[in-house]
Amino acid sequence: MPTNVSWGWCKLLGMREVLRGQFVHIIGNGVHTSAWFDDWSGKGPLINIVRRRDIIQADLRLSDSVADIVLNDVWLWPSDWVDRFTVLANLAPLSFSNNMDVVKWKDLNGIPCEFSIAHVWEYLRPRASQKTQDMLKTWEIRDVNGITCPLCNKVPDSHDHLFFTCSYAAQVWSLVVRHFDFPINCYGWRDFMLLLSPFANRNIARFVVIKLLFAASVYFVWHERNRKVFKKGHRSPAQVYETIYSTVV
Structure with missing residues (x-):
């Protein structure tokens, strides 16, 4: 990876394999994109x-940028590579x-878009719907009183409880904010989105990491x-x- 990529993007691109394939580089001058290790071709890293x-x-x-491997609109790699590596034949x-x-x-859908915590969460979350008590109610299942949060076993299972008011989740959030010095005062998804909204379109390094931190x-x-x-x-909150x-940092 080029050394002059911003610190914030280094944090993003340095995350585990689970996110690596979701980043794509849109070429401008080609100077800040690795020819071999970044996905700029739409075919994955070369x-x-x-x-x-x-x-x-x-x-x-290996340190070449995309700009380094093009001269006068011609690729600088050997001509026989087109036959050996068929993907290259389709790269103008x-x-x-x-x-x-x-x-x-x-x-x-594989379409490049601006980074946001909502996109990361949509990608990371399990594809199966969460069968919490609040969702069971929408299915008109009446006997849901016995369904409690699996983490604390005290309160009826729901999205807002699980992520924000569950005593187990509260311990996790406490450790997160203590280390990253960012206050959290949320009692549901609405509060959560209001808290993050000021950072939605800010790509300053600290705010990018905060958005990733919340998603993780x-x-x-x-x-x-x-x-x-x-x-x-079952793991402890710690x-x-x-x-x-370890995922974000």
């Missing part, structure tokens, strides 16, 4: 196709502009609920926090 040894033997560098040489390269998030926290609380429901073990921290 390092997954071309071997490191082939790059070096072709007198190219790029026309650069004076604009900076832009990193975007791919939505569920919600996801791993939900993941822990599923572990408990399906009897795959252990869940450690997972959140």
Whole structure:
């Protein structure tokens, strides 16, 4: 990865494999995008196709940017690569502009869009609907009084309780805000979205990390609920926090 990519995007691109494939680089001047390790072609990083040894033997560098491998609208890689690596045959040489390269998030349809916590959550959350008590009510299932939150076993299961008022989730949030120095005072999804709305379109490094932090926290609380429901073990709030921290940082 080029060393002059902003710190905020380094945090995003440095996350685990679960998010790596969701970032795509829109080429402007080609200077700040890795030719081999970033997905700018729509085919994934070229390092997954071309071997490191082939790059070096072709007198190219692993540190090359996209701008480094194009000259006068012609690719600088060996002509026989088109036959050896068929994906390259469909890549027309790029026309650069004076604009900076832009990193975007791919939505569920694979369309590049602006990064937001909503898109990350939509991607991370399990595809199956959450069968909490509040959803069962919409299905007109009457006997739901016995369904309690799997994490605290005290309160009827619901989205707002699970993520914000559950005593277990509260301990996780407490550890998160203590480390990242960001206050949370939420009692439901509406409060949560109002809290995040000032940061929705701000790409300053701190705010980007905060948005990722919130997405990861919600996801791993939900993941822990599923572990408990399906009897795959149970972790302490501190252990869940450690997972959140290692994922984002």
